[in-house]
Amino acid sequence: MEDLRHSRTLPGQGLVRLMPPPPLFLLQPLLARVVRRVAALHPALFDRLGPHARDRFLLDVGGLPFLLLLVPDPAAPRLQALRRAGPVPPHEARIAGRFLDLLGLIDGGADGDALFFSRDLDISGDTEAVVCLRNALDDVEGSIAEDVAGMFGPPGRLALASLRRAQDRAAAR
Amino acid sequence: MIRPELVCPAGTPAALRTAVEAGADAVYCGFRNATNARNFPGLNFTPDELAAAVEHAHAHGAKVLLALNTFPRAGEVALWREGADMGAAMGIDAFIVADMGVADYIADNHPNTRLHLSVQAAASSPEAICYYAREFGVKRVVLPRILTIPEIREIKAEIPCEIETFIFGNHGLMVEGRCSLTNYVTGLSTNMDGVCSPAGDVHYDREADGSVATRLADVTIDRFAPGDQAGYPTICKGRYHAPHRDDAFYAFEEPVSLNLSAMLPALIDAGVDAFKIEGRQRSRAYVRSVVSAFRRAVDEVLAGGSPELADLVALTEGQKQTEGAFRTKKWR
Numbered sequence: 001m002e003d004l005r006h007s008r009t010l011p012g013q014g015l016v017r018l019m020p021p022p023p024l025f026l027l028q029p030l031l032a033r034v035v036r037r038v039a040a041l042h043p044a045l046f047d048r049l050g051p052h053a054r055d056r057f058l059l060d061v062g063g064l065p066f067l068l069l070l071v072p073d074p075a076a077p078r079l080q081a082l083r084r085a086g087p088v089p090p091h092e093a094r095i096a097g098r099f100l101d102l103l104g105l106i107d108g109g110a111d112g113d114a115l116f117f118s119r120d121l122d123i124s125g126d127t128e129a130v131v132c133l134r135n136a137l138d139d140v141e142g143s144i145a146e147d148v149a150g151m152f153g154p155p156g157r158l159a160l161a162s163l164r165r166a167q168d169r170a171a172a173r
Numbered sequence: 174m175i176r177p178e179l180v181c182p183a184g185t186p187a188a189l190r191t192a193v194e195a196g197a198d199a200v201y202c203g204f205r206n207a208t209n210a211r212n213f214p215g216l217n218f219t220p221d222e223l224a225a226a227v228e229h230a231h232a233h234g235a236k237v238l239l240a241l242n243t244f245p246r247a248g249e250v251a252l253w254r255e256g257a258d259m260g261a262a263m264g265i266d267a268f269i270v271a272d273m274g275v276a277d278y279i280a281d282n283h284p285n286t287r288l289h290l291s292v293q294a295a296a297s298s299p300e301a302i303c304y305y306a307r308e309f310g311v312k313r314v315v316l317p318r319i320l321t322i323p324e325i326r327e328i329k330a331e332i333p334c335e336i337e338t339f340i341f342g343n344h345g346l347m348v349e350g351r352c353s354l355t356n357y358v359t360g361l362s363t364n365m366d367g368v369c370s371p372a373g374d375v376h377y378d379r380e381a382d383g384s385v386a387t388r389l390a391d392v393t394i395d396r397f398a399p400g401d402q403a404g405y406p407t408i409c410k411g412r413y414h415a416p417h418r419d420d421a422f423y424a425f426e427e428p429v430s431l432n433l434s435a436m437l438p439a440l441i442d443a444g445v446d447a448f449k450i451e452g453r454q455r456s457r458a459y460v461r462s463v464v465s466a467f468r469r470a471v472d473e474v475l476a477g478g479s480p481e482l483a484d485l486v487a488l489t490e491g492q493k494q495t496e497g498a499f500r501t502k503k504w505r
Contacts, residue, residue: 048185048215104458111459114488117403117428124379127406128214128372135215138456139185 024066027081034148035070035079041147046074048136052129058089060096060122072133093125093133100167106137107145107160109167175441177448179471180238180337181464184216184453189226191457192235196468199236201269202226202453203367208256209240210293211453212367224263236266241279242291243367244272244350254278261286269315270294271350271364276309289313289337293350293364299331306334313337315449317349318431319498322443329444338440340433341463342451343490344497346426347409354408354425358390375406387411396421404428404491427505430489431497434467434482437474440499459488 039045046053049072059068069089071078082089095102101120104110112134115121123130137144149160181197183189192200203209205217218226223239230237239260245253253275257268261283268286270276271293279288292315296302305311313335316325329336347354355369356362363369376388383399387406394411397403404410410428412421431451433440440448448471450463466485473480486494497504 047219050215052214105456108457111456111462111488113405113455113490114459117490117492118487119397119399119401119403122377122379122385124377126373127375127377131213131372132215134456135185135213139187141187141190 024081024083027066031068031079031081034151035072035077037151038144038147039072039074039077042140042144043074045136045140046072048139049132052092052126052132055092055126055129056090057129057133058091058094058125059102060094061102062096062098064099072136091125093127093129094123095130095133096122100163100170103145103163104167105134107143107164108138108140109143109164112138174475175444175446176475177441177445177471178236178337179464179467180447180449182342182450182453182455182460183226184211184213184455185457186218186222186226188453188455188457188460189237190229191460192464193230193233195461195464197235197464199238199266199447200226200230201238201240201449203240204256204259206252206256207365207367208243208253210242210291210363210367210369211240212243213454214372216454220259220263223260223265227263227265231264238267238269238289239265240269240291241275242269242271242293244293244364245274246365250274250278254282257283267312273309276305276311280309284310287312289315291315291350292317292339292345295349295351297328299328302328302332302334306332313447315339318344318346321502322436322439322499325440325445326443335446336444337447337449338433338445338499339431339451340437340440340448341467341485342430342455343405344426344429344431344495345409346497352409355389358392358408370405370407377406402428402492410490427493428491429493429495430491431499432485432489432494433496433499434470434480434485436496436499437470437480441474455488462488 054073057070059070066081067084069080069082097120101115105112145160149156178198180199180201181192183192183200183202189200203217205219227237241253241256257279267289268279269289269291271291288309288311290296290305290311295317296314297317302314311334315337318339350364352363359371359374361368361371370389374390378386385397386393387395389408394408409425413424414421452459470480470482486492
């Protein structure tokens, strides 16, 4: 199995690593709720995905103790957590990056091309699918990260604010 | 003193709104098809999106320029004509064109909508520019990025139309509108299909030593060692072997971005009427950062000040920037 980890540690990354890994069965319904909520708020996103709306995107978020598999199928959007130690699931594209960088992408504060240039974003597989996903996620009003944080009320919004401060500190270094 | 228009990229409706909010005087965009030179997957506007975008931009005092700047194949001009008809009906402020047949159609059928000559037309002499102005009523030319500021000044003195120059972003120097590198490798045409190094033909392969090889179809166009900065997978910016050298090198162009932030006063003095920021394929974050920075810079210059320019190098390709031929023909 590929080693999908990144070696650099940034503020916020340590925060994520200090958290004990949650059991995946507790995460799955949460992730399912998140992806359905995002799909409901941004239906135009699927139109931009075009032929790649049913592709499987493997998300390797640095510092998280699990992988994520995203299938942005408009009929049945899916986001599920997978054990890192398990077999690599079938996927059309893989996107790897640090937690704060990937958060920045869905928060509308980071530029994917810049992260790619600096080698902080690693992609493989179907490049066209990744480009479609990037363009679709970028064409939203507001911030997907805010939408998700809002689902969890004040604690969610506080957590997002804290992570944004961590991003600012990381960018200043 | 000319007040140059800040012309900003909008690859999506969200990017357009971001550009307008950041201070764009005009935004340029395209339909989701081969009529424009950024025909990338998931990018660009449907007719309904563009109509809404025009309404939004106009309500906030910004203009919308529609890029129809690719070249139709023989017998396939209908898509460009349809794009022109729709754009005119929506009230866009100008068409950006490269093909003479498209220019001719718009001049005949939509004479009240401005025509701008795209950099894809590669018009770099007063004679060529005057021809387009005379025959099709072109009101502005986007100059190729191969001219020095003194050359721009000389051109301005001899043409009847406005000049627009790029000031930031991806630096393209192949003969614009005529490059066949992508066609040679993939069969798709940059100039007719609107895609340079199409994403569907790009592959990133991680190698055992941690390097990443970039392939366009069956051609390896670069290999980035761990720690190297990367660039776009554009074939002209790859590294190749040649008989006269032992190492792979940038035989055509390098991954570097244009940044003329320090030359804004000189460009205004030379008679440039509009500043163009490249990047329809870039994110809202890029648009917000770059447009805001140049809005402040241009306003500061016009107020007689020396702008403190934001450090935009993190957004540049290869994390390198240049003033290119605007400074000197010997820049490479």
